[in-house]
Amino acid sequence: MPQSPKIAIVEPPLALSRHFIDYPWLNLLAACQMGAVLRDRGARVQVLDGLSPGGLDNDGEGLWLGQEEEKFLERLGGLRAQVVVVHLSAYLKTDWGLEWLQRVVAAVAGGARVLLAEMTAGGMHYLARDHDELASRMTGVEALLLGQCEHSLPQILSDPTPRESNSRFRLVHPQPVDLHALPPPAWDLIDAEAYFSFMRRVLSAPARQAPYPAQPVRSLPLLTGRGCPYDCIFCTSSLGLAGEGRRLRAVPLTRLAGWLERWKSDLSLERVIVLDDLANHDRRRFDGLLDLLERLRLRVEFPNGLRAELLTREQVVRLARLTGRLKVSLESASRRVQNEILGKHLPPAAVKRVARWCHREGLGLDVHLLVGLPGEHISEVRRTLSMALELYDRYGAAPLVQFPVPLPQTRLAGHADVELVRQLARDPYPAFQHRPQSLAGAPRADYLSRAVATLRRVMTERRRRKVIVNLTYLCNNHCVFCAVGDRPRRHAETSLVTKALEKYHQRGYELLDIDGGEPTLHPGLFEVIERARQLGYGKITLVSNGRRLAYRAFTNRLVASGVDEVLVSLHAHEQRLQADLTGSPDSFEQTTAGIANLLARVGDSRQVAVNTTIVRGNLPYLGELGGLLAGLGVRRWNLQLLTPFGRARGDQLPEQELLQASLLSLLAAPPGDLEIRLVNCPPCLVPGYEQLAAADFGKGARDMVFIGQPAENLQDYLSGRRRQDRRCRGCPLAFACPGWYHFPESP
Ligand code: SF4
Ligand code: SF4
Structure with missing residues (x-):
């Protein structure tokens, strides 16, 4: 100049x-x-x-x-x-x-x-x-x-x-920059203290979830390299640069060391936010970067993620000490989509491997995924979402699913209408999370929306894991559809139950259901509740036929015990039908009295819900039953579909059309504004309420402890009797839904 x-x-x-x-x-x-x-x-x-x-x-x-x-x-x-x-x-x-x-x-x-x-x-x-x-x-x-x-x-x-x-x-137009000669960013040109405070304010602002923690506050962004050798279909990295200019270039580590040492001494730097598009392309160099960060005792974040297949086990172990959370991009679980559509060429197995390592090291992991690419088959979307769920369930990784957005000048834009690209460019950001676009040859937008909404719903339901203990197989009812069936009529040993509670609590289970048989008959019930409270279970639920709750002294003790929620089973609106279904002439009177007792004593009526198993016999009277419950002051009603376990038989099943009509009319106008939840209901049975029914897939985060038998995951247990059939082909929920229940005698 x-x-x-x-x-x-x-x-x-x-x-x-x-x-x-x-x-x-x-x-x-x-x-x-x-x-x-x-x-x-x-x-x-x-x-x-x-x-x-x-x-x-x-x-x-x-x-x-x-x-x-x-x-x-x-x-x-x-x-x-x-x-x-x-x-x-x-x-x-x-x-x-x-x-x-x-x-x-x-x-x-x-x-x-x-x-x-x-x-x-x-x-x-x-x-x-x-x-x-x-x-x-x-x-x-x-x-x-x-x-x-x-x-x-x-x-x-x-x-x-x-x-x-x-x-x-x-x-x-841009030209590539020689990073060997680039001077360090001149942080002395701004008030660094003001910048650190600004970052703290922004990262802890309620307006938006931050991609990494606000602490440590003395953090600076850093580019250790520029460019990316891949050419992902959606990406705008290195736009305007061609050929050589796109090549990945890096600041020599010796120079980086000098920069970081200076900021450490001048600004008391504690953390760097590495903004490279691809920070770990070269394994040895990445090892060198970690050496440098460890030597200078600097923490690090990689908000743009790392390539999973290039990470080593040792690097993950080191990162667990250096960073708050790791991010990797999978995009698709299909090799074909990776290679032929995306251009990312990432082996999906590598993401599972990294998820396993992170899980072992206690390092949180976010996995980026993309569904709805041009030419992507529905089966491939399904595979990606299944893998997302598996990563979440097995390793606690957080799948972040987005839709492809054809930003101008990307390869993806070539698959979209010119006008759509122009429109999207005005404000593309909501589309990434919430609005799949119509791209040539991509799965339908409504399919994608429903599939992704289901994944998000299921993950929400599975956020907290639950253990269900069967306290006894004894019962004072003899329901015609009882799932206990011919299991031996005996109580579980209290000491074995409390041991199971300890084990599950150590493994991070936060919720507890006490089930049976009829758990109020177990002499150790209050000891079990007491132990669960001591251990710190976040929510303790008792599932009961409610007959013992007719005794006020018992209900008083139960409410005082610290149980958070009671689910009471009532299957009919009047004595005779309830007696037919439960095999007990007194059960209607006692159970309804029990519900009333309970509601009179709990602080909040939402702590009580009623479970009703729907069979051919009570289907025509569900409206009356709902009215009765609302009259008693019940606010939550769980409608359970019959499952092929225990004494339940196929001939107790209502006709499917009648069942569907009845459910839809109850959901459209719940008696007394009851809050209805559907249990064991294939979502496709209730069009318009699929997400309500999909909440039931939260069972993937529940383990059931039987008496004298190994524990089992509830979803796996139930799935053993469920099958997808031709109706499930093309269903957006099929990645999470095990299909229809099959009774042994049904065709
Ligand atoms: S009340 Fe429950 S445990 Fe008892 S017989 Fe009926 S379904 Fe089985
Ligand atoms: S997977 Fe099958 S059973 Fe499940 S919701 Fe879809 S169509 Fe229904």
């Missing part, structure tokens, strides 16, 4: 979509990196930091990141610089964000050269903007610099081509 101009790099506050992805709070890395490059070339540089004085707030229209706009504009108006470089963030919400940017540009004092620079060094969700629209809105701007600008900005400053007034801005 011929002279030493005064250059201001402006990092304006950001107007963002509520659903933005990636990490705009780390934008200051780009500003400080650019500042370092310009300063190296003799410029006098200032960074006007509009982020650090603020936080992340809900602004009604979207999220506002950074300082209040009026205060920022006032600071901007006071800038005195010959060149003003305004950071054009990839994350700005179109319309609202661009209007804001227009005001920023307009507020720059007259006489300065104004440049817009994207300064994008990486990130998979870079949004290529409509340059014509930008040009028409950003008057007074000399040039728009695309992508990474460390080369192009100094060039344009040293060779200014006079710009005619009112002419359209110049478009400057």
Whole structure:
């Protein structure tokens, strides 16, 4: 540069979509990196930091990141610089964000050269903007610099081509940067203490869940390399760079060591947020990076994830000590989709391996998945979602499922309607999580929405694991459909039950159901409840036929024992039918009295629910039964479909059409506003209420402890009698639903 101009790099506050992805709070890395490059070339540089004085707030229209706009504009108006470089963030919400940017540009004092620079060094969700629209809105701007600008900005400053007034801005394309010669980001150009506080405020803001913890606060973003050798169909990384420019380039570790040592001593740095698109491409180099972090006692986050197949067991062990949570991208569990559609070429087995290692090391794992790609078969979507559930159930990994969004200039955009791509570019972010798009040859959008909603629902239901102990197989009823069947009529030994409670509690089970037979007949019931409370079970539920609850002294003791919830079984609206179904003439009177006693004593009527098993005999009277329950003050009603266990027989099953009609009418207008839950109901039986029925797949997180027999996972136990058939082909819930119940005598 011929002279030493005064250059201001402006990092304006950001107007963002509520659903933005990636990490705009780390934008200051780009500003400080650019500042370092310009300063190296003799410029006098200032960074006007509009982020650090603020936080992340809900602004009604979207999220506002950074300082209040009026205060920022006032600071901007006071800038005195010959060149003003305004950071054009990839994350700005179109319309609202661009209007804001227009005001920023307009507020720059007259006489300065104004440049817009994207300064994008990486990130998979870079949004290529409509340059014509930008040009028409950003008057007074000399040039728009695309992508990474460390080369192009100094060039344009040293060779200014006079710009005619009112002419359209110049478009400057990116060039790859030599990372061997790149100076470290100049963090001294901003108030680092203010930036640390800003990050703490943002990462703990209620407006949005942060991708990594707020602590330790003294954290700086870092790019150890740029580029990516893969060419995933959805990715915008390295856009604008071709061939050699896309090659993965890295800052030499010796240079990184110098940078980190300096920030550690000058800024008391505690953690780095590594923003590379692919930080572990080279195993030996990644080992070297971990060595460096360990030597300097720095923690690390990799919010863009690591390639699972390149991670070693030893690296995961080391990462468990260095990072709060790991992220890997699987995208698809199908090798064909990986290789032929995605271009990611990642072996799915590697993700399972890493999930197993993380689980052993107690390191949380997020797994990114993508369903709905062009040319992807439904069976492949199903495989991906099944694997997501398996990773969640077996290893506690968190599957983060998204839909492919055809951002402009990606390969994916070639499979979408031009108008759709244009529309999406205005605000693509809600589509990633919530709105599958119509892509050529992709599974239908409604299929994808329902499948992903089911996965999310099932995971929510399985978040807390439950153990169900059968306390006894004795019972004072003899129900015609009893699942206990011909199991030996005896109590479990109390000491064995409490041992089982201890074992499950140690394994992280938080919820307990005490079931039977009839558990209120067991002499050790209160001892078991007491032990469960001591152990700290989060919720203790008793499942009972309710007959002993007719005795007030017993109910008083039960309520005082610390049981959190009681599920009482009542199958009929009147004495005779209840007697027929339970084999006990007194059960109607006692059970209804028991429910009334219980409701009179518990603090909250929601602690009580009634279970009804639906059979041919009581189906016509469910409305009356619901009315009776509502009259008793019951608020929760569990309708259970008959399952082929114990004494239940196929000829007790209601006709399917009648069952469906009855369920749908109860769900549409529940008697007395009862909150109905469906148990053992294939979701397809209740169109419109599938998600309600799918909540039952939470049983995958329940273990059942039998008397004198090995424990079993409840879902697996029930699935032994369920089968998918031709009706299940193409069903969006089939990855989680084991199908229809089959009674031995049914065809
Ligand atoms: S009340 Fe329950 S345990 Fe007792 S016979 Fe009926 S279904 Fe079986
Ligand atoms: S998998 Fe089969 S049984 Fe289950 S909801 Fe789908 S169609 Fe119904």
